[in-house]
Amino acid sequence: MTPFYRFQFYLFALMAIGAAVLFVTRRSPVAAALWLVNVMFALSGLYVMLDAPFVAAVQVLVYAGAIMVVFIFVVMLLNLGRPGQLPDLRAAAPRLAAGVVGVAILANLLAVRRNTFPSVELAPPTDNVVTPVAESLFTEYLLAFELTSVVLLVAVIGAVVLAKRKATA
Amino acid sequence: MMIVDALIVSAILFSIGVVGVLTRRNAIILFMCVELMLNAVNLSFVAFAKLHGVSGHVFVILVMTIAAAEAAVGLAIVISVFRHFGAVDLQNLKLLRR
Numbered sequence: 073m074t075p076f077y078r079f080q081f082y083l084f085a086l087m088a089i090g091a092a093v094l095f096v097t098r099r100s101p102v103a104a105a106l107w108l109v110n111v112m113f114a115l116s117g118l119y120v121m122l123d124a125p126f127v128a129a130v131q132v133l134v135y136a137g138a139i140m141v142v143f144i145f146v147v148m149l150l151n152l153g154r155p156g157q158l159p160d161l162r163a164a165a166p167r168l169a170a171g172v173v174g175v176a177i178l179a180n181l182l183a184v185r186r187n188t189f190p191s192v193e194l195a196p197p198t199d200n201v202v203t204p205v206a207e208s209l210f211t212e213y214l215l216a217f218e219l220t221s222v223v224l225l226v227a228v229i230g231a232v233v234l235a236k237r238k239a240t241a
Numbered sequence: 242m243m244i245v246d247a248l249i250v251s252a253i254l255f256s257i258g259v260v261g262v263l264t265r266r267n268a269i270i271l272f273m274c275v276e277l278m279l280n281a282v283n284l285s286f287v288a289f290a291k292l293h294g295v296s297g298h299v300f301v302i303l304v305m306t307i308a309a310a311e312a313a314v315g316l317a318i319v320i321s322v323f324r325h326f327g328a329v330d331l332q333n334l335k336l337l338r339r
Contacts, residue, residue, distance in 0.1 A: 081243060085250045092254050092277060096261040101269050108273050111254070115280055122247060124287045127301050131283075134305050139276065139312050146316045147269055150323050170263030174256045181252035204295040205302070213299050220306040227310030234317035 081121045088114035101147045105140055112136045126201045247288035254281035268322065268329040272315045279308045 088111050095107035112135045119128035209217055254277060261274035283301045290297025319329055326333040 078243075081246065085246065088250060089253055089257075092257045095277070096257055096265075096274065101267060101273075104270050104273060108277065111277065112280065115284055118247060118250070118284060119287050122243065122287050122291055124290060124298055124301075127283075127287055127298050130302060130305060134309060135276075135280070139309055142312055142316060143269065143273060146319060150269075150320070150329065167264050170260050173263060174260035177259055178252055178256035181255065182249060205298045208295050209299045209302065212296070213303070216303055220303055223310050224306060227313045231313040231317040234314070235320045237321065 077121065081118070084114045084117040084121065088118065102144065105144050105147065108143075109136050109140050112140070124201075126205055244288045244291055248285055251281045251284040251288065254278075254284065266331050268319045268331055269316075271331065272312065272319070275315075276308060276312065279304060 091107050091110040091114060095104050095111060098104040098107060112131060116128040116131040116136070119125070119131060258274045258278035258281060261277065262271055265271055265274065283304055286297040286301045286304070288297075290301075322334065323329055
């Protein structure tokens with residue numbers, strides 16, 4: 073674990089957390105979406121640091137490239153108006169409750185994760201990053217893989233049906 | 242150890258997502274907060290994959306697929322809500338509350 077590795081790891085971690093805070097506090101949906109893209113790039117950097125370069129590439133392609141484009145496309149399609157006219161935060165009491173719930177969940181997660189984890193002897197990471205994932209995906213998890221294709225088909229049909237239907241007022 | 246640090250980052254991101262879901266009223270930003278929570282879980286999976294082998298990477302890919310499906314259906318619902326109410330404010334959705 074070289075110092076440079078540590079420095080980069082914490083750089084990406086701080087980038088992810090800072091961008092997430094900025095994302096959650098932005099009023100305008102477009103600004104929020106762009107900060108979320110920033111979070112996803114930082115997370116993809118963390119994936120590379122954790123020996124998962126294939127997942128990092130998929131993260132950039134699918135999340136930052138596809139899902140966020142759909143979000144921004146919908147924001148611009150809907151013509152929501154100026155940020156000042158957009159729905160505001162909830163009232164003060166629910167916000168306080170949300171803060172309490174957030175801190176409670178954070179404390180809970182941190183308490184669980186401070187445990188020591190049993191370590192398994194793994195083969196050292198090689199240059200070939202796709203083959204192990206592909207072998208596992210197409211043998212051990214083949215059923216789950218096929219089921220996700222069905223889910224995607226249902227989602228596509230559902231999205232078209234929902235978005236095309238005329239409003240029944 | 243880097244794995245514990247990654248898990249802490251993941252916990253912080255997940256909590257930020259929870260707070261966002263609970264405080265915002267804009268449906269689109271709410272969906273983005275859900276995506277942030279899914280990303281936090283993905284980071285946990287990748288960190289644990291360093292301990293337990295490549296299965297975690299497979300789970301991350303499956304989660305991303307489901308997240309894409311969820312975003313497509315969710316945004317279609319947002320579009321229908323916008324057509325009906327002319328806004329994406331979640332305060333409008335209270336028919337079942339009466």
